Every structure is written in structure tokens, then in C-alpha cells.
Amino acid sequence: MIELKDIDMTFGIGTPDENHVLNGLSLKVNRGDFITIIGSNGAGKSTLFNVISGKYSPTSGRVIFQEGDVTSQPEYRRARYIGRIFQDPLLGTAGNMSLEDNMVITQKKGFKGLKISLNHQLREKFRKELVQLDMNLENRLSDNVGTLSGGQRQALTLLMTVLSQPEILLLDEHTAALDPKNAAKVLELTCRFIEKYSLTAMMVTHNMQQAIDYGNRLLMLDNGQVIFDVSGEEKKNLTVDLLVKKFHEIRKSDFLSDEALLS
Amino acid sequence: MIEGILVEGLIYGIMALGVFITFRILDFPDLSVDGTFPLGAAVMASTLTAGWNPLLCLLLAFAAGAAAGMLTALIHNTLKVPGLLAGILTMTMLWSINIRVLGGRANLPLMRVETMLTRFQHGLGAALSQPAALLLFCFAVVLVIKLAMDFFFHTDLGLTLGALGFNEQMIIAQGIDPRALKYIALALANGLVAVSGAFAAQYQGFADVNLGQGIIVSGLAMVMLGEFILRSNRIGWLTSRVILGSIAYRAIMYAGRYYGYYINLTPNDLKLITGILIIAALAVTKLQDKKGAAKKGKAKK
Numbered sequence: 131m132i133e134l135k136d137i138d139m140t141f142g143i144g145t146p147d148e149n150h151v152l153n154g155l156s157l158k159v160n161r162g163d164f165i166t167i168i169g170s171n172g173a174g175k176s177t178l179f180n181v182i183s184g185k186y187s188p189t190s191g192r193v194i195f196q197e198g199d200v201t202s203q204p205e206y207r208r209a210r211y212i213g214r215i216f217q218d219p220l221l222g223t224a225g226n227m228s229l230e231d232n233m234v235i236t237q238k239k240g241f242k243g244l245k246i247s248l249n250h251q252l253r254e255k256f257r258k259e260l261v262q263l264d265m266n267l268e269n270r271l272s273d274n275v276g277t278l279s280g281g282q283r284q285a286l287t288l289l290m291t292v293l294s295q296p297e298i299l300l301l302d303e304h305t306a307a308l309d310p311k312n313a314a315k316v317l318e319l320t321c322r323f324i325e326k327y328s329l330t331a332m333m334v335t336h337n338m339q340q341a342i343d344y345g346n347r348l349l350m351l352d353n354g355q356v357i358f359d360v361s362g363e364e365k366k367n368l369t370v371d372l373l374v375k376k377f378h379e380i381r382k383s384d385f386l387s388d389e390a391l392l393s
Numbered sequence: 394m395i396e397g398i399l400v401e402g403l404i405y406g407i408m409a410l411g412v413f414i415t416f417r418i419l420d421f422p423d424l425s426v427d428g429t430f431p432l433g434a435a436v437m438a439s440t441l442t443a444g445w446n447p448l449l450c451l452l453l454a455f456a457a458g459a460a461a462g463m464l465t466a467l468i469h470n471t472l473k474v475p476g477l478l479a480g481i482l483t484m485t486m487l488w489s490i491n492i493r494v495l496g497g498r499a500n501l502p503l504m505r506v507e508t509m510l511t512r513f514q515h516g517l518g519a520a521l522s523q524p525a526a527l528l529l530f531c532f533a534v535v536l537v538i539k540l541a542m543d544f545f546f547h548t549d550l551g552l553t554l555g556a557l558g559f560n561e562q563m564i565i566a567q568g569i570d571p572r573a574l575k576y577i578a579l580a581l582a583n584g585l586v587a588v589s590g591a592f593a594a595q596y597q598g599f600a601d602v603n604l605g606q607g608i609i610v611s612g613l614a615m616v617m618l619g620e621f622i623l624r625s626n627r628i629g630w631l632t633s634r635v636i637l638g639s640i641a642y643r644a645i646m647y648a649g650r651y652y653g654y655y656i657n658l659t660p661n662d663l664k665l666i667t668g669i670l671i672i673a674a675l676a677v678t679k680l681q682d683k684k685g686a687a688k689k690g691k692a693k694k
Contacts, residue, residue, distance in 0.1 A: 241573070
């Protein structure tokens with residue numbers, strides 16, 4: 131469904147700061163996959179998402195969606211198939227506008243015309259969807275999004291993104307900036323929505339236990355390559371210790387500093 | 394005097410609405426306004442002098458302003474230069490264009506030409522006094538523009554524009570090209586500014602290439618003054634307060650002109666007053682923000 135072929139991504143080519151972030155990375159994402167991605171800082175997790183979403187265009191290699199080769203498509207065009215949620219809860223919504231106005235903007239992808247969609251019927255629909263969040267947001271449709279807490283905003287972003295029915299959901303450490311209680315809540319909602327709307331999703335996380343507990347497939351990134359790709363039964367039987375051992379086997383490098391970062 | 398303040402406040406209020414779109418909604422500091430205001434005046438004056446239908450002249454003024462706004466957007470979008478520079482470029486080039494539109498001179502009087510304003514005044518001359526008729530006309534024009542703008546920002550496209558200035562990433566994520574939106578917003582804003590210039594030329598009885606000098610700063614002062622008058626988030630109130638701010642600004646300028654000489658102020662000092670007004674507005678806003686943050690901090694404890 132999504133295929134990355136031999137992606138190379140080098141920043142600052144020809145400068146002393148040249149940085150080879152992705153190193154011939156190839157990956158095939160199947161429909162219905164819920165992939166968790168781990169890897170230490172600088173392994174290329176965020177760059178991978180940026181290449182898929184089109185924020186960066188790869189130095190070489192191809193990005194192929196169901197629609198065809200999208201490697202040269204600009205970010206805004208590709209965005210019609212992608213729902214991306216960032217770590218920063220402020221990035222998914224416009225804080226200066228009301229909940230309902232925000233939801234009007236995101237309910238459908240693509241350029242908007244000169245019609246007023248917001249009516250009683252649509253408000254009812256929004257209300258019904260917001261009830262799922264269980265945050266009493268259904269009674270705050272005309273409040274500014276800026277008055278919501280970080281957790282509420284991220285949950286709202288998640289709901290808005292899911293409702294636009296993207297082909298793939300990219301979750302870029304989307305709970306990392308939240309307090310533990312809200313993080314758990316947003317993660318729980320994420321799983322529920324992925325199941326309910328049978329979405330294909332990729333989730334970057336820094337928490338190994340989380341990566342093991344959620345999803346049906348796990349990727350470990352290191353030095354711009356997928357060094358470990360596990361799914362099905364094998365993934366279910368994983369433990370953090372096993373994962374660390376696996377990493378040692380593959381890399382045979384000092385894992386101490388990375389372990390500290392990952393757990 | 395009071396009619397003068399209201400009429401000028403309303404006419405320049407249209408310009409302030411344009412400035413509000415770029416500076417406040419789009420978060421794009423567009424300086425083309427200094428060129429599109431006299432452009433509107435020049436197009437209006439030269440087409441009126443040629444004997445064209447006034448309504449068509451006004452439409453042409455709007456179109457000319459919109460085209461200039463799109464030029465700014467084009468420079469900004471394709472060459473990736475900051476909006477500030479793109480606006481300055483357009484403004485500078487427009488100075489030459491405006492002189493050409495005026496027929497190779499810097500000033501075109503409209504004294505003996507029938508304008509929209511004089512037509513309306515004559516039409517209603519029997520029923521109303523001339524200043525009252527003029528005021529009524531300007532009020533009606535501004536009301537129509539304000540209501541049209543309110544409607545536009547309620548549409549899906551308008552809402553998207555509203556989000557763009559605050560969160561461009563969100564707009565990209567919706568599969569919308571932010572560049573396209575910038576074309577639309579800059580065209581709309583500068584079209585309004587040109588319409589304001591067209592009315593200003595008719596009101597003053599001439600179009601001058603220097604009509605726009607420093608107009609962007611006064612427009613900004615109007616928008617900021619309005620923000621003091623009332624606080625709201627509803628577009629209907631936002632546009633209303635821009636016009637109220639414009640009238641307040643005119644009142645202050647009148648006061649400066651009429652009573653300023655008591656403290657040795659001359660009309661030449663009005664720009665200084667405008668600048669100080671903006672600085673004061675910025676300072677007060679900053680202070681209020683600090684107070685607000687302090688209060689919030691306390692509440693949390």
C-alpha cells in the first residue's frame with residue numbers, strides 16, 4: 131500500500147555538516163498495519179515520516195502510494211492521503227478559532243469553496259463524534275481551541291484527523307508532550323480509532339514497552355536503516371529485554387547509552 | 394467637523410479592513426498598501442475623467458488593487474522572499490505605474506467631474522442636507538463591504554484563511570496549497586484598499602500619487618485602536634471594531650490638527666502622533682499580556 135524503495139536522505143551535501151540520515155531504507159507498509167517504530171535519537175524516525183509526508187524530498191529513492199509514485203508530489207498534495215499528528219499539540223489545530231470552525235476545516239481534505247457548511251446538522255454530527263473523546267468537548271463547540279488543555283487539544287486533533295479518513299496515519303510521538311494521564315488517554319483513543327475505522331498507522335515512540343504492547347508490527351531503526359522488522363506471533367512474544375538483546379546481536383555495539391534513552 | 398470625522402473614518406475604514414486581513418488574519422505584513430491605495434485613487438480618477446460609468450470605475454479600481462496584491466503574493470510565493478520585501482517591491486513599482494495611470498502626471502483633479510459621491514448628493518439633495526447625504530452614502534457602502542466580508546469569513550474558504558495565519562502546517566495537512574490562499578487573501582485585501590483609495594479621491598476631489606504615503610502605518614494604527622475598543626473573537630465584531638478604530642483614529646487626527654497648535658503642533662506632526670499611537674498601543678498590549686500571564690500563574694498556584 132505504501133512502499134519506500136531505497137530511500138537515501140542526506141542533509142547539507144557538500145558542506146562540512148553533511149549528514150547521512152537515511153541509508154538505503156526500504157519498507158513496505160501493508161493495508162491495516164499498525165506499525166510501532168523505535169530507535170535512538172538520530173536513527174532517522176522523524177526523517178522517515180518527513181519523507182513519507184513529503185516535507186522532505188529524498189536525495190534518492192522512490193515513495194510509492196496506492197495512487198502511484200508520489201516522490202515528486204509536494205507535501206500539501208500528498209496530505210490528502212495522510213493524517214499526521216505531531217508531538218506538539220498546538221500544531222494540529224488553530225487556537226484562535228472555535229472547535230466547530232476547526233472541525234469544518236478538517237472534515238474534508240482539499241481546497242474549500244465559498245459555501246457555508248456549518249449548520250445545525252453538521253454541529254450535531256460534530257457533537258456526536260466528540261462524545262467519543264469523553265472530555266465534555268461536545269458542549270464546548272463554540273469555545274476557542276486555545277482554551278483547551280494540551281491533552282484535550284491532542285485528542286481533538288486525533289479525532290479530526292481520523293474523521294478525514296486518511297489512508298495512513300502518521301503518529302510522531304504524539305503523546306510525548308502530554309502528562310502521563312493524558313498520554314494514556316490519547317493512546318487509548320488512538321487504538322480505539324485505528325480499530326474502529328480500520329486505519330493503517332505508523333507510530334513513533336520512545337517507549338519500548340509501548341512499542342511492544344501496541345500494534346501488529348514493530349520496526350527498529352538505526353543509522354537510517356530498518357534493522358529489525360517483526361510482526362505477528364513473534365512480536366507478541368517480545369519483551370524489552372529480548373528487544374535489547376536483539377539490538378546487541380545486530381549491532382554488537384555499545385547499547386548502554388541508547389538503552390538509557392529508550393527506556 | 395463631526396461629519397468629516399465620520400465620513401473619513403468610514404472611507405479609510407475600508408482600507409483598514411484590508412490591512413486587517415493581511416496583518417491580523419493572514420499574519421502577512423503587507424506593505425503594498427502604500428501603493429495600492431493611490432492606485433485605486435488613480436484608476437478611479439482617470440476612468441471617471443474619461444467619462445466611464447462610476448460603478449465600472451470602482452470595479453476597475455478593485456481589480457487593479459487585487460492584481461497588485463497578487464503580484465506581491467507572486468513575488469513572495471515563487472521567489473520565497475519575505476512578505477515584507479515583496480510588499481515593498483510592489484509598492485515601489487506602483488509609484489511609477491500610478492503616474493502612468495494618472496496620464497504622466499502626479500496629480501489629477503476631479504473638481505468638475507461627476508463622482509459617485511456628488512451624484513448621490515445631488516440625487517438626495519432635496520431630502521437631505523449635503524453632508525448628511527454623503528454620510529449616509531459612505532455608511533451604506535461600508536456596511537455592504539463589512540457584511541460581505543463577514544459572510545466570506547464564515548464560508549469554508551474563509552475559515553481556512555483564518556487558520557492559515559495561525560497554523561500553516563494545519564492548512565498543508567488538509568491538502569491545501571497555502572500559496573493559493575495567499576493569492577486570494579492578498580488580492581482581497583489590496584482590492585479593498587484600492588476601493589478605499591477610489592473613494593478618498595472622490596471625497597477629496599483629486600487623485601495624487603503621494604496619497605498613499607505612510608497609509609499602511611495609519612491603517613495599522615486604526616486596527617490597533619479598534620482592538621482597544623472591544624475584545625471579541627467573532628468576525629462580525631472584528632470587522633466592526635476595525636471601522637470603529639478608523640473613526641477613532643480620524644477623531645484623534647482631527648483633534649491634533651485643530652487643537653494641536655495650542656501646544657505648538659503643526660499638521661506636519663501628525664505622522665509623529667500616528668507612530669507614537671502605535672507604539673503606545675503595542676506597549677499597552679504587552680503590559681496587559683504580562684498582567685494576564687501573571688494572573689494565570691497565580692491562579693495555578
